[in-house]
């Protein structure tokens with residue numbers, strides 16, 4: 001069952017940690033940790049980004065040096081990186097300490113901070129933004145790269161999905177020893193993962209695709225893809241690979257394992273994320289039986305899926321930041337509770353709100369809906385055209401007051417989610 | 433059209449040119465008709481379909497480079513559709529959709545591709561992408577300011593005799609000016625075709641433009657519509 005693939009045999013691993021770092025890197029790491037501590041002390045945030053940035057300014061090779069000798073799993077894709085990286089970290093932790101950028105700061109600075117804060121961890125699980133995989137992989141030489149999905153997100157970042165897929169393909173081709181755990185159901189991912197055939201070993205997971213709005217044409221030749229119930233293919237030869245892992249009746253299955261998932265995280269999309277995590281754990285040499293048990297302990301991921309009690313309401317906090325994210329989340333929303341939607345359009349969200357028009361809001365007609373956030377009016381207009389009676393209240397806490405007591409689903413995009421959590425503050429009790 | 437017949441809205445190639453959510457323009461046209469008691473239906477026309485030529489309005493959206501060339505090729509293989517766009521229907525073409533209706537397109541490597549030649553424009557790549565908010569003053573009387581989000585690298589030149597949809601107040605638009613003036617242009621306006629670089633989708637942000645199209649295809653003076661959040665939305669951007 002154990003697949004050793006990183007190109008570094010376990011025997012060759014020296015214990016990672018401070019003592020192998022040069023004195024200047026140690027200074028840089030120390031400075032970063034002190035800065036992060038100060039930032040946290042001043043209440044300016046988690047501090048990992050600024051700390052990592054300080055370290056990188058002082059030592060541009062810090063990421064490579066901090067990663068040396070560790071078995072690194074990089075988790076990337078458009079949706080589900082934070083959740084999946086938490087699942088992978090839980091799985092790998094059954095085999096030893098893990099450095100993990102758990103807060104979701106997913107560029108080089110966040111990776112540096114995570115590694116600096118866990119100098120003795122043999123393993124590292126790094127959530128990496130899909131535009132930064134090449135740079136991070138170049139530095140950390142990952143044992144495993146997990147590619148969840150590639151769809152449109154923040155179009156104003158001026159990179160098209162096809163271009164991201166090709167850049168990922170080139171990055172993987174530079175790391176022939178890396179195992180790629182890839183979603184066989186996403187044509188963009190398959191195109192990226194097969195860009196360097198033969199060089200890289202790929203573990204295919206039938207992880208599903210909740211939204212194919214960007215993938216009905218072939219990423220390789222531009223022709224329209226043919227989809228059947230279980231397959232997709234193009235006349236140019238690009239086709240769904242035979243999966244090594246698949247999900248059947250709530251169980252993650254491979255040729256030699258059937259593992260009941262029984263996870264606490266809701267929705268079909270998290271069964272897929274969990275299966276990706278098991279495949280990644282196996283690829284990095286972790287027993288999947290123990291890993292599967294560890295996945296059941298994961299409940300709240302960077303605030304997502306938390307249920308927060310506030311006044312007479314129980315708020316279920318969910319994050320969705322693009323059409324694919326909304327499509328994947330629909331299976332979590334279940335019964336028609338009142339729904340507060342909070343939308344911002346800051347840098348980290350993408351300045352363009354056009355994507356709201358590719359979300360199937362029409363499905364929420366039997367809910368009480370409030371549109372909120374800095375782009376509440378954009379959302380409100382979208383909801384009107386979807387035929388939804390709704391209220392529009394830009395301030396999210398004021399908006400909550402218009403909803404009844406009891407359970408409320410709150411769905412926000414990236415900065416809206418974090419603002420909302422901060423405003424809920426500490427007096428609220430997290431009930432799960 | 434007669435008042436009781438259903439208005440057919442042809443959404444062209446959403447499977448190919450759907451990247452920037454411009455398919456929302458179809459929903460907006462249909463709803464604005466229905467809210468005024470005029471039945472409307474959206475015909476989704478994918479690359480696999482034989483396009484109907486009887487639609488009152490056709491919509492072409494934005495897309496990525498390979499998709500754009502595929503769409504241009506598909507349209508060329510259906511000349512009857514081009515004829516309908518030229519003679520009977522009104523067409524709203526956004527971004528990549530605008531470019532492929534022109535004389536030619538040039539890619540970043542300098543390769544030329546023929547367009548549908550329905551518009552007397554040519555498009556070549558600029559030095560960098562234009563990404564951000566655009567405000568223009570629309571040339572159609574009564575429509576006023578247009579707001580939208582552009583994300584393209586095309587520099588579109590309007591040949592003599594071709595009018596722009598508007599003058600740029602802020603943002604890039606076509607990236608070219610009216611000959612002999614400093615008025616920067618946005619989009620294209622002919623008798624039957626409205627072309628623009630504005631996403632948003634453009635009709636969600638600019639209901640007057642939507643109603644201009646609906647007036648053209650129905651021949652009716654349409655009652656005003658007040659959506660609750662519309663004024664706040666325009667105030668966000670204008």
Ligand SMILES: [Zn+2]
Nearest residue numbers: 218221234236
């Ligand atoms: Zn193909």
